Amino acid sequence: xxxxxxxxxxxxxxxxxxxxxxxxxxxxxxxxxxxxxxxxxxxxxxxxxxxxxxxxxxxxxxxxxxxxxxxxxxxxxxxxxxxxxxxxxxxxxxxxxxxxxxxxxxxxxxxxxxxxxxxxxxxxxxxxxxxxxxxxxxxxxxxxxxxxxxxxxxxxxxxxxxxxxxxxxxxxxxxxxxxxxxxxxxxxxxxxxxxxxxxxxxxxxxxxxxxxxxxxxxxxxxxxxxxxxxxxxxxxxxxxxxxxxxxxxxxxxxxxxxxxxxxxxxxxxxxxxxxxxxxxxxxxxxxxxxxxxxxxxxxxxxxxxxxxxxxxxxxxxxxxxxxxxxxxxxxxxxxxxxxxxxxxxxxx
Amino acid sequence: xxxxxxxxxxxxxxxxxxxxxxxxxxxxxxxxxxxxxxxxxxxxxxxxxxxxxxxxxxxxxxxxxxxxxxxxxxxxxxxxxxxxxxxxxxxxxxxxxxxxxxxxxxxxxxxxxxxxxxxxxxxxxxxxxxxxxxxxxxxxxxxxxxxxxxxxxxxxxxxxxxxxxxxxxxxxxxxxxxxxxxxxxxxxxxxxxxxxxxxxxxxxxxxxxxxxxxxxxxxxxxxxxxxxxxxxxxxxxxxxxxxxxxxxxxxxxxxxxxxxxxxxxxxxxxxxxxxxxxxxxxxxxxxxxxxxxxxxxxxxxxxxxxxxxxxxxxxxxxxxxxxxxxxxxxxxxxxxxxxxxxxxxxxxxxxxxxxxxxxxxxxxxxxxxxxxxxxxxxxxxxxxxxxxxxxxxxxxxxxxxxxxxxxxxxxxxxxxxxxxxxxxxxxxxxxxxxxxxxxxxxxxxxxxxxxxxxxxxxxxxxxxxxxxxxxxxxxxxxxxxxxxxxxxxxxxxxxxxxxxxxxxxxxxxxxxx
Numbered sequence: 001x002x003x004x005x006x007x008x009x010x011x012x013x014x015x016x017x018x019x020x021x022x023x024x025x026x027x028x029x030x031x032x033x034x035x036x037x038x039x040x041x042x043x044x045x046x047x048x049x050x051x052x053x054x055x056x057x058x059x060x061x062x063x064x065x066x067x068x069x070x071x072x073x074x075x076x077x078x079x080x081x082x083x084x085x086x087x088x089x090x091x092x093x094x095x096x097x098x099x100x101x102x103x104x105x106x107x108x109x110x111x112x113x114x115x116x117x118x119x120x121x122x123x124x125x126x127x128x129x130x131x132x133x134x135x136x137x138x139x140x141x142x143x144x145x146x147x148x149x150x151x152x153x154x155x156x157x158x159x160x161x162x163x164x165x166x167x168x169x170x171x172x173x174x175x176x177x178x179x180x181x182x183x184x185x186x187x188x189x190x191x192x193x194x195x196x197x198x199x200x201x202x203x204x205x206x207x208x209x210x211x212x213x214x215x216x217x218x219x220x221x222x223x224x225x226x227x228x229x230x231x232x233x234x235x236x237x238x239x240x241x242x243x244x245x246x247x248x249x250x251x252x253x254x255x256x257x258x259x260x261x262x263x264x265x266x267x268x269x270x271x272x273x274x275x276x277x278x279x280x281x282x283x284x285x286x287x288x289x290x291x292x293x294x295x296x297x298x299x300x301x302x303x304x305x306x307x308x309x310x311x312x313x314x315x316x317x318x319x320x321x322x323x324x325x326x327x328x329x330x331x332x333x334x335x336x337x338x339x340x341x342x343x344x345x346x347x348x
Numbered sequence: 349x350x351x352x353x354x355x356x357x358x359x360x361x362x363x364x365x366x367x368x369x370x371x372x373x374x375x376x377x378x379x380x381x382x383x384x385x386x387x388x389x390x391x392x393x394x395x396x397x398x399x400x401x402x403x404x405x406x407x408x409x410x411x412x413x414x415x416x417x418x419x420x421x422x423x424x425x426x427x428x429x430x431x432x433x434x435x436x437x438x439x440x441x442x443x444x445x446x447x448x449x450x451x452x453x454x455x456x457x458x459x460x461x462x463x464x465x466x467x468x469x470x471x472x473x474x475x476x477x478x479x480x481x482x483x484x485x486x487x488x489x490x491x492x493x494x495x496x497x498x499x500x501x502x503x504x505x506x507x508x509x510x511x512x513x514x515x516x517x518x519x520x521x522x523x524x525x526x527x528x529x530x531x532x533x534x535x536x537x538x539x540x541x542x543x544x545x546x547x548x549x550x551x552x553x554x555x556x557x558x559x560x561x562x563x564x565x566x567x568x569x570x571x572x573x574x575x576x577x578x579x580x581x582x583x584x585x586x587x588x589x590x591x592x593x594x595x596x597x598x599x600x601x602x603x604x605x606x607x608x609x610x611x612x613x614x615x616x617x618x619x620x621x622x623x624x625x626x627x628x629x630x631x632x633x634x635x636x637x638x639x640x641x642x643x644x645x646x647x648x649x650x651x652x653x654x655x656x657x658x659x660x661x662x663x664x665x666x667x668x669x670x671x672x673x674x675x676x677x678x679x680x681x682x683x684x685x686x687x688x689x690x691x692x693x694x695x696x697x698x699x700x701x702x703x704x705x706x707x708x709x710x711x712x713x714x715x716x717x718x719x720x721x722x723x724x725x726x727x728x729x730x731x732x733x734x735x736x737x738x739x740x741x742x743x744x745x746x747x748x749x750x751x752x753x754x755x756x757x758x759x760x761x762x763x764x765x766x767x768x769x770x771x772x773x774x775x776x777x778x779x780x781x782x783x784x785x786x787x788x789x790x791x792x793x794x795x796x797x798x799x800x801x802x803x804x805x806x807x808x809x810x811x812x813x814x815x816x817x818x819x820x821x822x823x824x825x826x827x828x829x830x831x832x833x834x835x836x837x838x839x840x841x842x843x844x845x846x847x848x849x850x851x852x853x854x855x856x857x858x859x860x861x
Contacts, residue, residue, distance in 0.1 A: 004370060004371055006371070008756065215726060215727055215729075216725050216726055216727060217716055217717055217722050217725050217726070217727060218725065219727075220709070220716055220727055221716075223705075224702055224705070224709075224713065227702045227703070227704050227705060228698065228701075228702040228703065230698055230699055231698065231699055231700065231701060231702050231713070232702070232713075233661065233681065234659060234661065234681055234691070234693060234699045234700075235681065235713040235714045236660070236680070236681040236682035236684075236685050236714060238682070344371070
């Protein structure tokens with residue numbers, strides 16, 4: 001058995017296989033729902049209804065998608081350059097931390113505080129990824145290991161701060177930071193609805209990344225470094241510097257997820273601010289084939305599944321784990337489908 | 349089929365109607381031929397004609413879609429290299445398959461005995477190996493580690509490996525590509541001894557003079573089809589070349605060079621060795637305007653180090669590199685480009701192009717930051733596209749269009765795009781590292797003519813090639829590289845190929861250096 005590359009996949013192959021992947025995912029989830037003793041069709045109906053079945057549900061899905069767009073973009077930008085940033089989680093918390101520190105400790109008026117919080121978050125997230133990328137470009141240290149381990153270091157650091165210096169004196173002993181003042185929070189897009197301006201910022205970032213990748217010299221450099229580092233270096237592209245710039249952008253984007261969650265939704269920092277938004281960002285980016293606009297779509301899809309599964313499990317007796325399984329299966333089938341659009345399996 | 353009738357002796361190998369397809373490409377199209385005892389049959393064809401595919405089928409690496417292989421009258425089960433070996437077929441690949449960290453004897457024994465037999469019977473094996481080496485003139489120390497052997501010696505080990513397994517049919521895939529002319533002559537002597545003892549040899553090559561020298565019969569492959577079968581004594585190089593290409597060919601014959609000023613000078617430059625490849629060793633080199641300097645040498649003797657240095661990928665560890673009289677500092681690929689150096693890299697797939705980029709994106713790989721391709725960090729894709737369209741038209745790049753991915757192009761068209769990218773930047777110095785390797789003859793001639801035209805327009809050209817014929821055809825002056833050192837400069841026609849071969853083998857260098 002070997003893989004023969006396909007020079008130009010036919011449209012049937014390019015569209016049919018991903019469609020097949022989606023069907024396979026649904027079939028697998030249906031089987032699992034049946035094993036759990038529920039009616040598969042009903043379960044899917046409940047998931048869809050829970051995700052987009054009402055105004056409230058839809059807004060909840062959009063809210064949940066917001067941090068995933070940021071972390072998905074962060075991963076997509078980095079992976080495009082073959083910089084394997086597994087540490088969006090740590091960068092997210094760095095951004096959230098900086099948001100809270102600037103918002104609660106400096107006592108600035110809101111219109112000044114919010115941009116400064118966002119900027120501080122970007123800088124903090126970028127700095128968190130700067131260390132691993134410098135180790136990679138200078139010493140050849142594998143960034144998968146360093147970025148992954150930084151997630152745990154950051155989680156412990158945040159726990160320490162929440163138990164110590166940053167602990168809310170009015171928090172009745174709970175490990176949480178003081179809350180942002182009212183005027184230092186992101187306003188709602190429509191008054192009275194839960195959706196905040198962080199979502200709009202995420203969409204703007206996605207468009208910005210897309211423009212950056214397709215229309216700027218930096219985007220061209222990033223793609224060249226990712227596709228063929230040897231050719232890029234030969235052609236005079238400063239590979240190390242491009243990787244560092246990529247890391248700063250990626251870290252900054254992931255940190256905006258933290259900023260948006262704290263300033264837009266939660267108002268303070270807790271150690272459970274992110275239910276693995278950083279890691280889920282990897283799935284989001286992969287499902288989007290690293291395309292920045294695709295990230296928006298796949299983040300909405302992933303968020304919909306999570307929100308829908310939450311609501312479904314309350315109505316039917318199927319655990320929410322089905323959301324994790326759906327996502328994992330979707331990712332695996334999609335990766336396989338992409339492989340098979342580009343290669344043909346032949347014998348001998 | 350008159351040639352078949354003249355082949356004497358029993359038939360040892362018969363291929364019938366072999367067809368092999370890779371996707372849309374038919375690599376072998378209904379190929380049939382037979383091999384007699386005691387003859388050398390040359391398999392001639394351009395790169396991509398299907399020679400290696402055919403031999404891989406014969407040897408069991410690939411399974412043919414149609415057709416069968418018969419060895420000594422027995423059908424060979426498809427897809428089993430073990431069966432071919434057992435039937436007495438041995439193959440020496442272009443890229444050797446030896447374990448570097450083991451001795452010659454251990455390499456020969458690898459895979460011959462059971463894993464569990466104690467001691468491998470080494471004394472007996474050693475006697476047998478030495479007898480074989482003596483019979484066929486394959487001198488090599490059985491206790492030397494393969495890592496310490498020269499390329500020529502490694503090839504002898506490969507042949508011994510096959511003989512030790514009682515091969516009666518030996519397939520040699522481009523065996524002279526890595527040899528000096530002297531080593532090639534020694535190989536031919538060995539092959540003659542082998543056929544005298546009743547072995548049969550299939551000799552794969554695209555070098556006509558070797559085919560004329562060693563074979564008794566020539567099979568010519570073109571685009572996967574067997575287009576000719578002639579007895580060597582009834583043919584000549586011209587007829588073979590025409591058969592191989594399918595058209596009349598004329599080699600470029602450059603006019604007298606008019607050398608100008610020295611544009612690049614290396615003054616006692618040394619570079620760090622890389623792995624087991626030597627770096628440059630106190631090299632002096634002048635490259636003059638309006639002249640092609642050909643660098644001959646056996647693969648892996650420091651050509652890569654010199655090419656990397658001039659490309660800007662490596663900087664001198666000691667000594668100075670001067671461009672137009674000015675020593676360089678902070679040397680990198682970008683400063684090399686800014687100094688007016690055009691670089692045609694050795695590996696167009698991995699170094700020269702980004703496979704999944706479009707032609708346009710590849711065409712601006714070295715100039716994407718400069719106007720008109722970009723302004724203030726913003727790409728101007730329409731300007732880049734018109735530049736690419738101009739290159740496509742001027743250099744006759746056959747492609748679906750400027751937005752096609754470059755990996756869809758053939759090697760020749762890819763090289764034409766690289767050539768266009770380099771020449772359109774009007775370089776004063778051109779580094780052409782193996783510019784025609786793997787191209788079909790039409791593309792070879794085109795690329796060589798463009799290099800000559802650039803020379804005539806005043807560029808200084810450094811041509812690096814492992815093909816001595818190419819060096820002899822194109823170069824105004826020749827230098828030979830061996831183990832990181834450079835020979836003196838020889839004028840066109842000053843040295844015979846044999847004399848250059850001695851330099852390639854490392855003779856004549858001042859060892860005190």
